Amino acid sequence: MKHDDAPQVLSDYLDRLDAATADLPPEIRDDLLVEVRGHLDEVVGRAGTEAEIRQALDRLGSPEAIAAEAREAAPPAPVVPTTQPRTSRRGFDVTALVVLLLGPAALTVLFGWFGTALGWAIGLGMLWTSRSWTSGEKLLGSLVWPGGIITPLLVFGMATQVCTSVIDDSGVSSEEVCTGFAMEPWYGIPVSIVVTLAPLVVAVFLLRRADQRR
Amino acid sequence: MEPATERERTVTQLRRGALPHCVLAVLGDGERYGFELVGVLTEEHDLATSEGTIYPLLSRLRRDGLVETTWRESVSGPPRRYYRLTPEGHRVLDGFRTDWRAFRDAVDQLLDQGGRP
Numbered sequence: 001m002k003h004d005d006a007p008q009v010l011s012d013y014l015d016r017l018d019a020a021t022a023d024l025p026p027e028i029r030d031d032l033l034v035e036v037r038g039h040l041d042e043v044v045g046r047a048g049t050e051a052e053i054r055q056a057l058d059r060l061g062s063p064e065a066i067a068a069e070a071r072e073a074a075p076p077a078p079v080v081p082t083t084q085p086r087t088s089r090r091g092f093d094v095t096a097l098v099v100l101l102l103g104p105a106a107l108t109v110l111f112g113w114f115g116t117a118l119g120w121a122i123g124l125g126m127l128w129t130s131r132s133w134t135s136g137e138k139l140l141g142s143l144v145w146p147g148g149i150i151t152p153l154l155v156f157g158m159a160t161q162v163c164t165s166v167i168d169d170s171g172v173s174s175e176e177v178c179t180g181f182a183m184e185p186w187y188g189i190p191v192s193i194v195v196t197l198a199p200l201v202v203a204v205f206l207l208r209r210a211d212q213r214r
Numbered sequence: 215m216e217p218a219t220e221r222e223r224t225v226t227q228l229r230r231g232a233l234p235h236c237v238l239a240v241l242g243d244g245e246r247y248g249f250e251l252v253g254v255l256t257e258e259h260d261l262a263t264s265e266g267t268i269y270p271l272l273s274r275l276r277r278d279g280l281v282e283t284t285w286r287e288s289v290s291g292p293p294r295r296y297y298r299l300t301p302e303g304h305r306v307l308d309g310f311r312t313d314w315r316a317f318r319d320a321v322d323q324l325l326d327q328g329g330r331p
Contacts, residue, residue, distance in 0.1 A: 028270075028273060031273050032269055032270060032273065034295070035248055035269040035272070035273070035295070036266065036269060038248055038249065038292070038294065038295060039248060039249050039252070039265070039266075039269070041291060041292050042249040042291070042294075043249075045290060045291045059256065059264075059265050060264065060265045060266040061263075061264025061265060061266040061267060062264075062266075063266075065264055065266065065267060066264070066266035066267055066269065066270065069266075069267040069270045069271070070269075070270035070273070072270075073270040073271060073273065073274040074270075074274075131283070131284065131285075132285070133285065134285040134286055134287045134293045135286070135287065136287045136293075137293075213285065213295075
């Protein structure tokens with residue numbers, strides 16, 4: 001992209017568009033702003049000079065004309081939406097992320113390993129059917145980490161080395177049994193923090209992306 | 215902006231009536247992203263003077279269930295919203311194709327003959 005920050009002419013245009021669309025129903029207005037911003041991203045990507053950007057803005061038309069068109073196209077009275085309403089889509093997206101993060105852990109308590117897989121499967125199903133994310137973003141949500149927060153917990157469970165002495169009937173300690181493996185604190189602590197926070201960071205990132213687009 | 219002539223107003227009216235179906239026709243060949251779709255209609259076919267006024271139309275087509283959208287990654291920048299026809303959209307397009315041809319033929323006939331048999 002040739003322009004790192006939007007030229008003044010673009011911010012002015014967007015300010016005018018914000019003002020011109022202030023009276024539109026929120027769902028229609030947000031949708032229109034997403035579309036026009038996307039259009040302007042494409043313009044900036046293709047234009048080399050400010051003159052070319054101004055030309056593109058002329059072809060786009062005045063913000064007031066676009067707002068007028070949106071006012072005409074908007075339904076005059078509340079209509080039953082044929083697409084998912086915005087609020088229920090947000091609820092769906094939020095639920096998908098919560099299920100991905102916490103579902104496996106919660107269901108493991110009830111159903112063991114089957115619950116873990118089931119929780120992840122449900123979260124994945126909701127993630128991939130949502131219309132708010134690109135495939136790349138859905139892939140990110142699927143891979144970091146499968147199982148949500150239960151995966152870091154399991155890793156730490158295994159990373160704790162527990163050694164017990166086996167004492168036979170006569171009270172003599174015969175051998176030591178160690179399970180798990182030990183992590184040195186110098187890398188163990190940073191790794192623990194990153195591994196635990198990663199799925200939370202991804203979830204917040206995905207939610208913000210979805211909120212921008214809905 | 216100078217006031218439109220009567221002739222310009224007539225053409226605008228004709229375009230407005232046909233534009234939603236022209237959008238459906240472009241998408242009939244395959245999905246497009248917004249910027250691309252708007253460009254085809256204005257640059258290649260001169261069907262609208264202002265690109266921006268097509269976006270509210272796309273929004274309404276989506277609300278009416280004739281098109282649906284998906285976000286896709288793009289190599290050259292931010293993700294793009296792609297539009298494609300729903301089955302209902304295909305049905306409406308097919309219906310319009312028939313209706314338009316009947317209308318067009320009727321008008322052509324009158325224009326050629328001036329109403330005389």
